[in-house]
Amino acid sequence: MRTVNRVATLLLAVALLAGGVLVAVAGLLAALGRPGPLPAGWSATLSAVRWRDAPVRTVAATVTLLGLLLLVAELRRWRPARLRLTAALFKSLTVLSTTIFIIIVISYFYLSYFKSNI
Numbered sequence: 001m002r003t004v005n006r007v008a009t010l011l012l013a014v015a016l017l018a019g020g021v022l023v024a025v026a027g028l029l030a031a032l033g034r035p036g037p038l039p040a041g042w043s044a045t046l047s048a049v050r051w052r053d054a055p056v057r058t059v060a061a062t063v064t065l066l067g068l069l070l071l072v073a074e075l076r077r078w079r080p081a082r083l084r085l086t087a088a089l090f091k092s093l094t095v096l097s098t099t100i101f102i103i104i105v106i107s108y109f110y111l112s113y114f115k116s117n118i
Contacts, residue, residue: 005073012070 026036036043049056083089 002078008070008073 022037026038029036051057
C-alpha cells in the first residue's frame with residue numbers, strides 16, 4: 001500500500017506543478033497581450049459551462065471523491081519501519097548533532113557580535 005500511496009502523491013504533485021506552470025505561462029502571455037496557452041475553442045467552451053450542468057457536477061464529484069480517498073490513505077496509520085541502532089550509528093548521529101549544535105551556537109554569537117558593532 002505504501003507504493004500506491006507514493007505513486008498517488010507523485011501524480012498529485014506532478015498535476016499541481018503542471019497546473020502552476022500553466023497558470024504562470026497564461027499570466028505571462030496575458031501581460032504581453034498574447035493569446036493564452038489553451039486552444040481557442042477551449043475558452044469559449046469553458047466560459048459557456050455552468051455549475052448546474054451535469055458534466056461539471058460529475059467531474060467535481062469525481063475529483064472530490066478521489067481527494068477524499070487520497071486523504072484517507074494518507075491519514076491511515078502505517079506500521080512504522082524500524083532501524084537497528086548500532087553503536088557506530090549512534091556515535092555518528094551523536095557527532096553529527098553535536099557538530100550542528102556547535103555551528104548554530106557559533107553562528108549566533110558571530111552574528112550578534114557584528115550586529116552590535118554596526
